[in-house]
Amino acid sequence: MANSGTCQLQRHFKLNSMHQDGELIIGGLFEVQYLKAFPELSFRTEPELPHCEHFYMTSFQQAQTMVFAINEINNNHSLLPNITLGYQIYDNCLRLGVAFRAAIDLISGTEESFSNLNCTGPPPVIGIIGDPGSTSSIAISSVLGLFRVPMVSYYATCSCLSARKKYPSFFRTIPSDAFQVRAMVQILRQFGWTWVGLLYSDDDYGIYAAQSFYQDVQLFGGCVAFSEILPNDNNGKEIQRIVEVIQGSTAKVVVVFSTSSYLLPVVDEMLLKNVTGRQWIASEAWATSPVLLNPRLKPVLGGTLGIAIRRGEIQGLGDFLLRLRPGNNSQNSMVRIFWENMFGCKFETEGREGEKICTGQEDLSSTDTAYTDISELRASYNVYKAVYALAHALHDLMKCEDGRGPFSGNSCANINNLQPWQVVHYLQKVNFTTGFGDHVSFDKNGDALAIYDVMNWQTSADGSIIIRTVGVVNEGAAGGRVLTLDADALYWNFETNNPPRSVCSESCPPGTRRATRKGLPVCCFDCLPCADGEISNITDSTECIACQDEFWSNPEKNKCIPKEVEFLSYEDPLGISLTTASLLGTCFCALVTIVFAHHRKTPVVRSNNSELSFLLLLSLKLCFLCVLLYIGQPQLWMCQLRHAMFGISFVLCISSILVKTMVVIAVFKSSQPEGKATIKWFGAAQQRGTVLALTALQVVICAVWLSTASPTPHKNSQYIRSKIVYECAIGSVAGFSMLLGYIGLLAAVSFLLAFMARNLPDNFNEAKFITFSMLIFCAVWIAFVPAYVSSPGKYSVAVEIFAILASSFGLLVAIFAPKCYIIVLHPERNTKKAIMGRASQKK
Numbered sequence: 001m002a003n004s005g006t007c008q009l010q011r012h013f014k015l016n017s018m019h020q021d022g023e024l025i026i027g028g029l030f031e032v033q034y035l036k037a038f039p040e041l042s043f044r045t046e047p048e049l050p051h052c053e054h055f056y057m058t059s060f061q062q063a064q065t066m067v068f069a070i071n072e073i074n075n076n077h078s079l080l081p082n083i084t085l086g087y088q089i090y091d092n093c094l095r096l097g098v099a100f101r102a103a104i105d106l107i108s109g110t111e112e113s114f115s116n117l118n119c120t121g122p123p124p125v126i127g128i129i130g131d132p133g134s135t136s137s138i139a140i141s142s143v144l145g146l147f148r149v150p151m152v153s154y155y156a157t158c159s160c161l162s163a164r165k166k167y168p169s170f171f172r173t174i175p176s177d178a179f180q181v182r183a184m185v186q187i188l189r190q191f192g193w194t195w196v197g198l199l200y201s202d203d204d205y206g207i208y209a210a211q212s213f214y215q216d217v218q219l220f221g222g223c224v225a226f227s228e229i230l231p232n233d234n235n236g237k238e239i240q241r242i243v244e245v246i247q248g249s250t251a252k253v254v255v256v257f258s259t260s261s262y263l264l265p266v267v268d269e270m271l272l273k274n275v276t277g278r279q280w281i282a283s284e285a286w287a288t289s290p291v292l293l294n295p296r297l298k299p300v301l302g303g304t305l306g307i308a309i310r311r312g313e314i315q316g317l318g319d320f321l322l323r324l325r326p327g328n329n330s331q332n333s334m335v336r337i338f339w340e341n342m343f344g345c346k347f348e349t350e351g352r353e354g355e356k357i358c359t360g361q362e363d364l365s366s367t368d369t370a371y372t373d374i375s376e377l378r379a380s381y382n383v384y385k386a387v388y389a390l391a392h393a394l395h396d397l398m399k400c401e402d403g404r405g406p407f408s409g410n411s412c413a414n415i416n417n418l419q420p421w422q423v424v425h426y427l428q429k430v431n432f433t434t435g436f437g438d439h440v441s442f443d444k445n446g447d448a449l450a451i452y453d454v455m456n457w458q459t460s461a462d463g464s465i466i467i468r469t470v471g472v473v474n475e476g477a478a479g480g481r482v483l484t485l486d487a488d489a490l491y492w493n494f495e496t497n498n499p500p501r502s503v504c505s506e507s508c509p510p511g512t513r514r515a516t517r518k519g520l521p522v523c524c525f526d527c528l529p530c531a532d533g534e535i536s537n538i539t540d541s542t543e544c545i546a547c548q549d550e551f552w553s554n555p556e557k558n559k560c561i562p563k564e565v566e567f568l569s570y571e572d573p574l575g576i577s578l579t580t581a582s583l584l585g586t587c588f589c590a591l592v593t594i595v596f597a598h599h600r601k602t603p604v605v606r607s608n609n610s611e612l613s614f615l616l617l618l619s620l621k622l623c624f625l626c627v628l629l630y631i632g633q634p635q636l637w638m639c640q641l642r643h644a645m646f647g648i649s650f651v652l653c654i655s656s657i658l659v660k661t662m663v664v665i666a667v668f669k670s671s672q673p674e675g676k677a678t679i680k681w682f683g684a685a686q687q688r689g690t691v692l693a694l695t696a697l698q699v700v701i702c703a704v705w706l707s708t709a710s711p712t713p714h715k716n717s718q719y720i721r722s723k724i725v726y727e728c729a730i731g732s733v734a735g736f737s738m739l740l741g742y743i744g745l746l747a748a749v750s751f752l753l754a755f756m757a758r759n760l761p762d763n764f765n766e767a768k769f770i771t772f773s774m775l776i777f778c779a780v781w782i783a784f785v786p787a788y789v790s791s792p793g794k795y796s797v798a799v800e801i802f803a804i805l806a807s808s809f810g811l812l813v814a815i816f817a818p819k820c821y822i823i824v825l826h827p828e829r830n831t832k833k834a835i836m837g838r839a840s841q842k843k
Contacts, residue, residue, distance in 0.1 A: 009111065013101045015090045016052065018063065019331035022086020024418075026070065026390060027106035029130030029140075030063040032056060032334060035093035052093040055341040057371040058379070059132075061321065062154070063089055063334070064371075065380040066129055068320045069387035080395050083415075091334055092131060099136040100143075103128065107149055126423055127152060127390045129383060134158035134204045141167040148421035152389055154382035157284070158204045159212055162445040169424045171442055173385040174284075174309060175450035175475070177205070177257075181212040183307050183452045183473040184255060184281055185220060186483040191499050194222040196281075197251045199242070199266070201258035202229045209257035209283065225251035230262040243269045246278065255281040260289035267292065270300050279492070279499070282306030287455050288376065293465045302465065303493030304457040311453055311469070312381030312436045318374045322364045342367060385440050385448075393427040450475035454483075458491040510536055511557035513544050530557040533721055550715070552722045563717070567726040568631050568794040568801075575631050578801050585624035585808055592816050593617045599823050603832045612660050612687060616815070619653035623808040630801050634713040639728035643711055644702040646804065647739040651698035653811065654746040654777075655691045657770055661753045663687065664767050698742055705735030716793075725793040744781065750774050769815050776810030 016033065033052035041047050070085045088106060092099035109124035128144070131137045132155035141161065144151050145168045152171045153161075159178040161167055188196065198213060200206035206229070214224060226249050231238045243266060246254065256263055263286060270276070276299050286292060287306025326332070326339045326347075340346055345358040364372065374380075400412035406425060407413065413422040431441045442448060454471035471485035492499055508514040508527035513536055515528045530536055530544035535553045547553055547560035554561050568575050596605050596613060605613070626649055629642035709732035716725040730736045751774035754767050784803040791799045822829050 013105055015098070015102050015105065016093075016334045016337060017091070017331055018067065018087070018089040018334045019329070020067070020070070020086045022070075022074075022084045024083060024394065025086045025088055025125045026066075026387065027103075027125035027128040027130075028063065028066050028087060028089035029092050029099055029102055029106075029128060029132070029136075030066075030089065031059045031094050031132050032063060032091040033093050033337070035095045035098060052091060052098075055337060057338075057342075057369045060334070060338050061371045061373075062132075062380045062383050064321055064324065065314065065317060065377075065383045066387055068314070068317055069384050069391075071320075072316070073387070073391045080391055080398070083394070083398070085391070088125060089334070092133075092136065094133070096133075096136050096139060099131050099133070100139055103131070103140040103144065107144065107147065123149070123418065123420055126150070126394065126418065126420070127427075129154065129386045129390070132156060132379070134161065134208075137161060137170065138167075138204060141170040145169050148419075148424050150390070150393075150420060150424045150427050152386040152427070154386045155379055157209075159208050160204065162447055164445050167446070169420070171386075171389070171427060171446040171448075173382040173389065173440065173448045174379075175452065176445075176447045177209040177283075178212050179447070179450035179475055180284060180307055180452065181209060181216050182475075183450065183483075184213070184283070185216045185222070186473055187281060187305060187307075187454065188217065188222055188253070188255075189220050190483060190485065193253045193279075194220075195225050195251045195253070196222065197246060197249055197254040198224050198227045199230055199254060199256045199258065199263070200227075201262045202232050205259075205285065206230070206257045213255065213257070225249050230258050230266065232262060234265055239265050239269050242266055243273060243275060246270065247273070247275045252277065253279045253281060255283075256286065257283045258285060260286040260291040264291060267297055267300050271297065274299075276300055276493075280304040280306075282455070284309050284452070288378065288467055290370075293457075293467070295464050298459065298463075298465055298493075301493075302457060302459060303491055304455075305490075306455040306457070306467075307473070308453045308455045308469075309378040309382060310438065310451045312377050312384070312434065312438065314374070314377060314381065314384055315435060317377070317380075318372070321372055321374070324364065326358070326360045338371075342369070342371070381436075385434060385438070388432065388434070389427065389430050389440060389442075390423075392430045392432050393423055396429070397422065397426045454485060456490055508540050510539060510541070512536065512541075514540050514542050535560055549717065550724065563722065563724045565715075565724045565726050566720075566794055567633055568797045569633070570631055572794075574794075574798055578627060578798065578805070579631055581805050582624050582627035582801075585805060585812065586621050588812060589617050589621040589624065592812070592820060595820055595823055599830070602823065602830045604819055604822050604830045611684060612656050612663070612691075613816075615691065616653060616656040616660070616811075619649055619656060620808055620812055622649035623653060623804060627801050627804055630797050634726055634728045636712060639711040639713055640706055642728065643730070643736065643739065644706060647702055647743065648695060648698050650743050650807075651746060652691070652695045653808075654743060654750055655694040657774070657811070657815075658694070658746055658750040658753070659687050659690050661750055661767060661770050662690075664770075665753065665756075694746065698739070701735070701738050701742060705732055705739065708732065709735060719792040723793070727793070727797065740781075744778075747774060747777055747781070751778060769818060773811045773814030776814060777807045780807045780810065 018028075032055065034054040034056070035052045066089065067087060070087050073079055074084055090102035090105070092102055106125045106128055107123070127150040128140075129152055131140055131151075131153060134156045135158075137151070137153050137156035138158065138161065141151055145166070148169045150169050150171065152173065154173050156172060157174055157177045157180060159176045159181075161170055161172070162176050162178065188194070196217070198210060200210040210227065214227075217224060226245050228242045228245060230242070247270075270278075278300070280301060280303075282304050284307050287304075287308045292301060324335065324338075326336045336347060339358055339360070339362070342364070343356075343358060343362045345356040345362075347358045347360075377384075397413050397418075398415060400406070402412055403410050405412035407422070413419065428442060428444075428446070431439075433439050438451065439449065450473070452473040453469045454473060455467050456470040457465050458468055460466045468489065470489045471483065474482045474484075490499075512527040512529050530553065533553055534544035534546050535557050536544050537558055544557075550563055551560040552563045553559070568578075570576065570579060593614065596610065596617070599605050600610055622645065626642065626645040629638050629645060632638070711728045711731045714727055714729035716727055716729075717723070719725050751771065754770040754774055780803050784799065787799045788796055788803075
């Protein structure tokens with residue numbers, strides 16, 4: 001507020017908390033409750049504050065461990081004498097957004113107004129214990145690092161947080177995943193497991209851990225057989241696929257970097273499909289998870305070896321936890337929520353009618369939950385060490401002597417004007433031993449010295465799964481790793497109770513080739529399937545051999561077998577259909593011929609040039625019959641005859657139609673005074689001669705083509721490599737093009753003449769039917785060209801046959817159907833008077 005020179009707090013976040021006053025305040029972030037979903041954002045009104053649910057007793061125990069440690073320090077006259085520590089603890093609800101709000105609230109303070117613009121005095125918090133999640137710690141540390149506010153996490157393990165330039169004020173009392181990975185590799189090395197599978201969660205924790213594991217496992221000669229990301233949305237199909245990968249792999253050891261919630265669906269699917277006999281190596285995120293200790297999962301998970309956070313003991317913590325009582329302070333809302341969840345009641349101000357009322361005097365000693373269980377203090381022990389690390393850093397800061405300090409001019413920090421970066425300096429140098437005997441210090445990256453317990457999932461006398469510590473992995477002060485295992489105490493989930501064999505000398509079966517991964521040990525390889533048309537007949541083959549041209553690989557790709565020969569046969573459904581159509585067309589032509597022959601003296605037949613009509617019917621029969629030469633295994637004579645018969649038959653057909661059209665035009669012109677002499681040029685002899693001359697030219701084209709570059713049978717493997725397409729190679733593209741081009745030229749001329757004569761009087765209406773028939777013919781063959789070029793194998797033959805049949809049926813129906821209609825169904829119209837009468841009416 002510019003006018004008053006005072007900073008005003010804009011608003012408070014609604015956060016569940018615990019608070020205690022002190023001269024110096026330590027902040028805390030814990031995953032006490034779970035937020036299912038954020039309130040809907042309409043972007044029109046201010047969003048509602050989130051409401052958290054599902055109380056976690058284990059996490060609340062961790063928060064109370066921080067309270068216990070601070071009270072213990074305040075009562076310790078040798079550590080931070082004359083200084084009282086306080087705390088401000090928030091619940092992050094397992095949500096990044098809530099965690100970030102809480103962190104900002106901690107470092108900015110909760111005072112309604114602030115007038116000391118010189119920022120003297122201690123900061124709102126001298127440091128933060130938490131956040132437990134890697135993703136939240138990454139986000140929060142990115143901001144806190146700008147102001148050098150120290151943050152000591154007790155559960156964030158992502159190796160990425162060791163980047164000191166990005167996170168200069170981040171520390172942790174739990175080892176980095178980089179150490180965890182090295183500890184797990186130590187176990188693999190101990191048992192000689194060099195061929196392992198890898199599963200990891202799709203988050204910062206899983207991804208960074210998997211990357212580190214890839215690198216470290218290769219250093220001792222091991223290799224990852226498969227690597228799969230666990231879905232975070234319970235995708236059923238993806239889970240089934242992952243289980244199939246596990247089942248199909250020769251790797252018997254599976255390493256998992258994930259929380260139990262992502263792994264459980266995969267384990268359930270493996271149990272459903274009875275996929276057992278795998279040795280699991282568990283990361284610290286699920287090595288002690290009670291969720292997976294269900295006895296029904298024993299066939300899959302029994303015998304699991306895992307890396308767990310170092311277990312510790314904290315004297316007096318158990319009694320302290322039982323002495324907890326709720327109060328009325330709104331700053332301690334977290335305790336009231338815990339009380340309601342523990343005893344299933346509601347405080348009077350919050351309860352509804354019919355609900356049990358909390359008195360605050362309920363007895364915690366009568367409960368048996370994760371909150372009161374101090375037998376396996378792991379995360380809580382890390383919280384305890386984190387609080388003491390900050391306390392020792394402050395203690396060392398206060399012991400500084402003027403003139404011998406570490407800051408500019410050998411100065412010391414002023415407790416009345418304490419700067420966060422000064423606390424970071426001393427925190428980097430802390431070095432103390434806990435009451436349990438564990439040494440606590442940080443390396444240059446803010447990481448604690450790594451000590452892990454090796455856990456083994458064993459079966460108790462009652463058949464349930466219990467977790468026992470069977471060894472320790474200690475990084476040591478000098479960075480050396482020492483693995484100590486009690487081999488006699490190990491339990492394996494196999495009939496022989498011996499560790500499984502999982503080495504990367506497993507061989508590649510026939511049908512695959514062994515491909516060593518570039519830059520990795522020789523034993524790191526993939527069994528790559530041979531490509532289609534290639535085989536490998538021996539085990540561990542390093543290359544696949546291509547089959548000869550007329551052979552192809554069998555489904556197992558260990559043997560070459562003759563390729564399937566494909567051609568349009570009479571047994572093929574398509575071949576049967578086309579043959580039926582061909583014979584049907586031939587029968588129709590024969591039937592029309594019989595009808596015309598029987599009524600050859602009637603006006604309809606005589607007026608339409610009966611001789612050319614019979615010649616046209618003959619040519620159409622040949623067109624239909626030439627289709628049969630396209631079906632069956634290609635032979636030399638078939639290949640030569642099919643194209644010749646096709647070309648000559650269609651030229652004979654189109655020539656007959658062309659002459660018929662010319663005769664129609666000549667007859668009409670002869671009926672006019674100025675064209676009487678025209679008809680003498682179109683007598684019967686001239687008509688026959690014209691048809692024979694035009695057909696003879698096509699015969700010459702076919703003869704030249706067949707004599708110079710004759711079509712021959714050809715086995716083609718270019719269309720489909722796995723098959724041989726038996727076809728007739730045309731021999732000469734020029735010859736085939738001339739054959740089709742000549743047919744097209746005649747068809748075009750016929751169409752143009754018929755089109756010009758389409759408006760002649762009704763007694764010359766033959767031109768209309770010819771126009772329509774040639775239109776169909778041209779359309780079919782224009783469409784044939786692109787269809788023929790784009791059709792593979794036997795289907796190109798089928799396209800050519802279809803074009804022949806379609807155009808032949810088009811000519812037969814368009815030209816002869818109207819005439820047969822009158823001859824058969826309306827004989828009263830098949831008279832000279834009826835035909836001449838229509839002409840007279842037209843005139």
